[in-house]
Amino acid sequence: MASPAYELTHLEALEAEAVHIFREVAATFERPVLLFSGGKDSMVMLHLAAKAFWPSPPPFPVMHVDTGHNFDEVIEFRDRTVGRYGLRLAVSSVQDDIDAGRVVEDPKAGRNRLQTAALLRGIREHSFDAVFGGARRDEEKARAKERVFSFRDEFGQWDPRNQRPELWNLYNGRHRKGEHIRVFPLSNWTELDIWQYIEAENVDLPSIYYSHRRPVVQRDGMLLAHTRFLTLNEGESPYEATVRFRTVGDATCTGCVESTATSPGEVVAEVAVSRLTERGATRADDRISEAGMEDRKKEGYF
Numbered sequence: 491m492a493s494p495a496y497e498l499t500h501l502e503a504l505e506a507e508a509v510h511i512f513r514e515v516a517a518t519f520e521r522p523v524l525l526f527s528g529g530k531d532s533m534v535m536l537h538l539a540a541k542a543f544w545p546s547p548p549p550f551p552v553m554h555v556d557t558g559h560n561f562d563e564v565i566e567f568r569d570r571t572v573g574r575y576g577l578r579l580a581v582s583s584v585q586d587d588i589d590a591g592r593v594v595e596d597p598k599a600g601r602n603r604l605q606t607a608a609l610l611r612g613i614r615e616h617s618f619d620a621v622f623g624g625a626r627r628d629e630e631k632a633r634a635k636e637r638v639f640s641f642r643d644e645f646g647q648w649d650p651r652n653q654r655p656e657l658w659n660l661y662n663g664r665h666r667k668g669e670h671i672r673v674f675p676l677s678n679w680t681e682l683d684i685w686q687y688i689e690a691e692n693v694d695l696p697s698i699y700y701s702h703r704r705p706v707v708q709r710d711g712m713l714l715a716h717t718r719f720l721t722l723n724e725g726e727s728p729y730e731a732t733v734r735f736r737t738v739g740d741a742t743c744t745g746c747v748e749s750t751a752t753s754p755g756e757v758v759a760e761v762a763v764s765r766l767t768e769r770g771a772t773r774a775d776d777r778i779s780e781a782g783m784e785d786r787k788k789e790g791y792f
Contacts, residue, residue, distance in 0.1 A: 501687055505538065508675040510659065511638060512542040515620050515673055516549055518663050522620035522673075523580070525792060526552035528568035529738045530695055531624030534684055535675060537693050539622075540575065551578035553616075555609045555792075557601040557740045558585040559719040564738050567696040582612030597721065600742040606791045610646040613670060620663065620671045623792045628680045629767055632784035638677050644668040647789060672792065681736070681768055682761045689754035698735045701752045706731045712745035736768035
């Protein structure tokens with residue numbers, strides 16, 4: 491009697507899809523790179539890449555687009571993780587673009603939008619032809635329009651109306667010199683999937699993803715960490731709160747949420763009942779306009 495066929499669990503199916511994507515890129519592109527900030531999504535991507543090529547290390551470097559306004563805990567974690575995995579780290583710095591006059595900083599607007607120039611410069615300088623990003627379709631409306639393989643022209647720009655079909659998980663990475671493909675292995679994951687996977691696989695994360703005490707400022711319905719990068723507005727007064735971060739980015743625009751969750755399981759319980767996406771709830775730069783993210787992606791943002 492034949493043994494019953496084994497059915498993959500939901501997380502196993504997502505993992506298998508992502509592993510397939512990593513291997514497909516390694517087999518068809520010459521110079522891929524993985525965007526790595528030290529955040530939870532890029533850490534899950536790195537964990538999946540390590541699985542895809544085990545026992546060899548991932549056959550590509552990682553790149554951080556550095557605004558210069560990062561949380562100290564995240565930068566320490568980034569460097570420690572790169573050393574632990576034996577990876578080559580490329581850093582493309584927004585500060586370098588500011589110093590060279592390629593972009594102009596508006597202190598009131600923060601540096602997140604300036605990452606586009608640094609990202610495109612890093613891709614060009616290293617001749618990367620495939621760039622892994624941790625964006626997920628559940629995060630934001632513009633990101634829901636992305637394919638897994640997302641074509642970028644010679645200027646790094648994205649046309650949401652000119653997307654390639656991906657029937658039966660067949661991906662088209664064809665491109666000319668100077669063009670590149672953004673690749674999103676976590677496209678079909680949700681924030682809850684990410685945290686359930688972190689719990690199941692014991693994925694290490696920066697400490698700020700879990701509950702801790704820190705000084706915060708209430709601004710525009712968000713709690714912003716009171717760091718050396720944040721300039722207080724008139725009438726703002728910092729106070730201490732018990733918080734955690736759902737996403738990490740530029741410290742001047744990344745909000746936190748009040749929470750007592752100190753483990754992946756406790757975060758899973760919180761995320762399961764949340765009705766706000768992490769970016770919608772905690773990223774001030776995504777609140778500019780309804781089409782703000784799509785406009786930025788058309789310019790080359792990840």
